Amino acid sequence: MMPLENVPAWAAVPAAILVLAGASLALIGSVGLLRLRSFYERVHAPTLGTSMGMACVLLASMIVFSALQVRPVLHELLIAVFMLVTTPVTLMLLARASLYRDRAEGNDEVPQVAASQKEAEVVEERAESGMR
Amino acid sequence: MTTTLLAGALLLAQMLLGIAMGCAVFRMLRGPRAQDRVVGLDTLYVNGMLMLLIFGIRTGSTLYFEAALVIALLGFVGTAALAKFLMRGEVIE
Amino acid sequence: MRRLLPYPLLWVALLLLWVLLNESLSPGTILLGIVLAFVGCWCLALLKPARARVRRPAVALRLLGMVLADIYRSSIAVALIILSPKRKDRRSGFLSIPLELRDPYGLAVLACILTAAPGTAWVEFDSAKGTLLLHILDLVDEATWVDTVKNRYERPLMEIFQ
Known part of the structure; x- marks a missing residue:
C-alpha cells in the first residue's frame, strides 16, 4: 500500500468516513433486497446504493486522487452522471415489465388497465386489422 | 495514524460491499420471479462497480476506474435488454 | 451556422467528455475531441429529435x-x-x-x-x-x-x- 502513505491527513479522514458511509448504504440497499416482501417494494432498495452510496464513494475517490496528484481529478464525475441517468431508466423498465407481466397473469395486487385505455386499444386493434 | 485509519476504512468498506454482493447474489439465485433475479443482477453489478472504485483508491491507479466505467456501461445495457426481454419475450423487435 | 453546428450544448458536452476521459489538455486530445464532437452532433441531427427548449x-x-x-x-x-x-x-x-x-x-x-x-x-x-x-x-x-x-x-x- 505505498500510495496511501502519501495521502495527507486532511484528505484521509473525510475519505475514510465517506467510503464507509457509501459502503454501508450499498449494504443496507442489498439487505433491503432480501428483507422487503414484494417485487415493487424491492425495486426501491437498490436506489439507495446507486444514488447516495455511489455519490459517497466517488467523492472519497475524488478527494484521495486530488490529494495524491495535486491537481483535481474530475474523472469520477463521468461515472456519477452516467449512473444518475441510467439507474432510473433500468428500474423504470423493470417496473413496467413486471407490471405488464402481472397484468397479463391477472394478479390482483396491481392496478388494472383503466377502462378508457382498454377501449382505445381495442379501437386501435380494429383499425389495424382494418388496414390489413 | 491517518494512513492506518484510511487503510482500515477501505478494508472494512470492501468487506461490507462483499456482503452486499452476497445478498444480491442470493436474491438473484432465489428470487421467486424473473424480475426479482434481474433486480438482483442490477444490484450486483452496482456493488461490484463500487468495489472496483475502492480497489482503485487503495492502489492509487486509475486503471480500476476504467474497469468501473465499463461495468457501468455494460450493466446498464444488459439490464435494459433483460427488462425488454421480460416485457416482450424478445430483445430485438 | 445551424447546419454546421446544430447542437452547441451537446458539442461542448462531448468535447468535455473526451477531455475528462483522457485526463489531458494536449492539442492532440483536444483536436480529436473536436472532431468527435462534430461527428456526434451531425449523427444526432440525422435522427431529428424534437427540439427541447430549456428556459429559466x-x-x-x-x-x-x-x-x-x-x-x-x-x-x-x-x-x-x-x-x-x-x-x-x-x-x-x-x-x-x-x-x-x-x-x-x-x-x-x-x-x-x-x-x-x-x-x-x-x-x-x-x-x-x-x-x-x-x-x-x-x-x-x-x-x-x-x-x-x-x-x-x-x-x-x-x-x-x-
Missing part, C-alpha cells in the same frame, strides 16, 4: 439543489425502514396522480427524479390521459405525496420546459 436556468438550479436534498433525506428514511425490525405497520402501495406536464423532456426529467429518490418509483405513465402511476414504499398519507409531486417537482419543470 435559475429555476433549474434550484430544482437540482432541492432534488439532491430530497435524495439525501429519503435515503435516510428508506434505510431506517429497511433496518427497522417491525414489519407490519408500514403500508406501501400504488398511487395514481394526474399530471399537467406534457413536454416529453420534462416528463423524462420527472421520471429520473422520482426514480432516483429512494422511496418512490415510477411505474407507468398514460400519455393519453396524463395520469402517472407511482409505487411508494411508505404510503402514510396519499394527499401529501400528491402535493409533493405536483408542487415540488411538476411546477418548476413546467416553468423550465413549457
Whole structure:
C-alpha cells in the first residue's frame, strides 16, 4: 500500500468516513433486497446504493486522487452522471415489465388497465386489422 | 495514524460491499420471479462497480476506474435488454 | 451556422467528455475531441429529435439543489425502514396522480427524479390521459405525496420546459 502513505491527513479522514458511509448504504440497499416482501417494494432498495452510496464513494475517490496528484481529478464525475441517468431508466423498465407481466397473469395486487385505455386499444386493434 | 485509519476504512468498506454482493447474489439465485433475479443482477453489478472504485483508491491507479466505467456501461445495457426481454419475450423487435 | 453546428450544448458536452476521459489538455486530445464532437452532433441531427427548449436556468438550479436534498433525506428514511425490525405497520402501495406536464423532456426529467429518490418509483405513465402511476414504499398519507409531486417537482419543470 505505498500510495496511501502519501495521502495527507486532511484528505484521509473525510475519505475514510465517506467510503464507509457509501459502503454501508450499498449494504443496507442489498439487505433491503432480501428483507422487503414484494417485487415493487424491492425495486426501491437498490436506489439507495446507486444514488447516495455511489455519490459517497466517488467523492472519497475524488478527494484521495486530488490529494495524491495535486491537481483535481474530475474523472469520477463521468461515472456519477452516467449512473444518475441510467439507474432510473433500468428500474423504470423493470417496473413496467413486471407490471405488464402481472397484468397479463391477472394478479390482483396491481392496478388494472383503466377502462378508457382498454377501449382505445381495442379501437386501435380494429383499425389495424382494418388496414390489413 | 491517518494512513492506518484510511487503510482500515477501505478494508472494512470492501468487506461490507462483499456482503452486499452476497445478498444480491442470493436474491438473484432465489428470487421467486424473473424480475426479482434481474433486480438482483442490477444490484450486483452496482456493488461490484463500487468495489472496483475502492480497489482503485487503495492502489492509487486509475486503471480500476476504467474497469468501473465499463461495468457501468455494460450493466446498464444488459439490464435494459433483460427488462425488454421480460416485457416482450424478445430483445430485438 | 445551424447546419454546421446544430447542437452547441451537446458539442461542448462531448468535447468535455473526451477531455475528462483522457485526463489531458494536449492539442492532440483536444483536436480529436473536436472532431468527435462534430461527428456526434451531425449523427444526432440525422435522427431529428424534437427540439427541447430549456428556459429559466435559475429555476433549474434550484430544482437540482432541492432534488439532491430530497435524495439525501429519503435515503435516510428508506434505510431506517429497511433496518427497522417491525414489519407490519408500514403500508406501501400504488398511487395514481394526474399530471399537467406534457413536454416529453420534462416528463423524462420527472421520471429520473422520482426514480432516483429512494422511496418512490415510477411505474407507468398514460400519455393519453396524463395520469402517472407511482409505487411508494411508505404510503402514510396519499394527499401529501400528491402535493409533493405536483408542487415540488411538476411546477418548476413546467416553468423550465413549457
